[in-house]
Amino acid sequence: MSTILILGATSAVAGRIAELYGEASTAGQPHRIYLIGRRKEAVKGLLERLGEVVVGTDSVDFVDLPATELCIRKAYEQMGSFDCVLIAHGVIGDQLVSEKNIEEALSVIEVNLTSVVAQLVTLTELMANQPSGKIGVITSVAGDRGRPRNYTYGAAKGALNIYLQGLRSVRWGSGLEVYTFKLGPVDSPMTVDHEKNFSFSTVDTAAKKIVQAFESRRYVHYIPGYWWIVMWVVRWLPERVFQKLGFLSDR
Numbered sequence: 563m564s565t566i567l568i569l570g571a572t573s574a575v576a577g578r579i580a581e582l583y584g585e586a587s588t589a590g591q592p593h594r595i596y597l598i599g600r601r602k603e604a605v606k607g608l609l610e611r612l613g614e615v616v617v618g619t620d621s622v623d624f625v626d627l628p629a630t631e632l633c634i635r636k637a638y639e640q641m642g643s644f645d646c647v648l649i650a651h652g653v654i655g656d657q658l659v660s661e662k663n664i665e666e667a668l669s670v671i672e673v674n675l676t677s678v679v680a681q682l683v684t685l686t687e688l689m690a691n692q693p694s695g696k697i698g699v700i701t702s703v704a705g706d707r708g709r710p711r712n713y714t715y716g717a718a719k720g721a722l723n724i725y726l727q728g729l730r731s732v733r734w735g736s737g738l739e740v741y742t743f744k745l746g747p748v749d750s751p752m753t754v755d756h757e758k759n760f761s762f763s764t765v766d767t768a769a770k771k772i773v774q775a776f777e778s779r780r781y782v783h784y785i786p787g788y789w790w791i792v793m794w795v796v797r798w799l800p801e802r803v804f805q806k807l808g809f810l811s812d813r
């Protein structure tokens with residue numbers, strides 16, 4: 563029996579991951595799942611879909627840090643331990659607005675970085691005395707190189723990658739395993755306005771690959787894996803070459 567907490571459970575990818583754990587539970591690999599998300603109705607819908615594998619739910623806006631901390635502590639009290647925690651929420655924001663409007667810029671940073679760091683502080687304190695446990699956070703390939711199309715969002719996700727790297731090091735060998743899932747583009751509500759091309763994965767594919775990655779002893783995963791090679795090239799392109807490649811350096 564494993565206890566699973568999902569933060570940002572109403573995300574399309576996280577919702578599918580919750581379903582996969584629910585299906586595994588029905589198939590004889592028992593889990594207890596606790597869901598926390600923002601939209602009450604969506605959390606309720608997920609609860610109805612998943613049934614009794616869900617042992618608790620809460621809804622809260624993650625920018626309300628004290629309220630979120632209370633929700634996490636309440637979940638821990640009920641579960642007794644967290645074997646596995648997934649942090650999945652995020653917002654892409656409006657890049658152009660974020661370049662002119664401080665509030666928009668800070669809001670993107672707040673949701674994608676600050677709120678996640680706050681959650682990690684609470685989670686690592688609670689999980690410190692467990693013999694083992696896993697925390698996985700969904701970041702983005704956008705965090706590997708600043709691009710005109712989404713660099714405010716990318717900056718938040720990139721900073722989060724660094725935070726997770728440090729946390730993973732400090733907890734190395736302690737039993738607490740920290741996973742970074744760098745997601746490529748996914749056809750989900752987040753990208754509803756984006757023109758789709760071959761580089762987009764489905765929600766189902768992304769969710770299945772994250773569940774698989776959570777079982778490995780490798781802690782940084784590109785989802786799907788081929789983004790590792792793509793981003794290796796994109797990351798190391800010299801600035802002058804990068805600026806000549808319109809598909810990377812244009813809006």
Ligand SMILES: NC(=O)c1ccc[n+]([C@@H]2O[C@H](COP(=O)([O-])OP(=O)(O)OC[C@H]3O[C@@H](n4cnc5c(N)ncnc54)[C@H](OP(=O)(O)O)[C@@H]3O)[C@@H](O)[C@H]2O)c1
Nearest residue numbers: 572573574575600601624650651652702745747748750752
């Ligand atoms: N889709 C992509 O192309 C893509 C690519 C790379 C990385 N990612 C990352 O993958 C993760 C999952 O995204 P997705 O594709 O599943 O998109 P999604 O369906 O739009 O999910 C985003 C989730 O974030 C939640 N959220 C946003 N602001 C919040 C806040 N202040 N408090 C609480 N929850 C908040 C939303 O809650 P509500 O339901 O209440 O709105 C929603 O559940 C995110 O971290 C995203 O950054 C996505």
